[in-house]
Amino acid sequence: MRVLEFTGGPGFLAFVATFVLVVGAVLLSRSLTKHLRKVRTHPPADTAAPSTLAQAAPTPASPAEPEAPQHS
Structure with a gap:
């Protein structure tokens, strides 16, 4: 009985697929x-820091009576 030995490898197609994945990962x-x-160095000009927003925003007055629940 003759035993066949595997002499091939993954081949050229596997090399190309691996190369494409590596190039895609590098570009990404x-x-x-x-x-x-x-994002770190140039924040948008129209947004302020959270601390200045909290100081500038007026706090809503608490209602004298809580609203009655609405029934559907």
């Missing part, structure tokens, strides 16, 4: 890094 990480730098 570069894009994420770019966006995180932009």
Whole structure:
């Protein structure tokens, strides 16, 4: 009885698939890094810090009587 030995490997297609996945991961990480730098260093001008928003917002007055629950 003759025993067949496996002499092949994953092949060229597996190399191409792995290469595409690695290139995609590198591009994705570069894009994420770019966006995180932009968020950290350049916040939008129209948003204020949370502490200034809390000071500027008026507190609503508490009602004299609680509202009655509405029945449907």
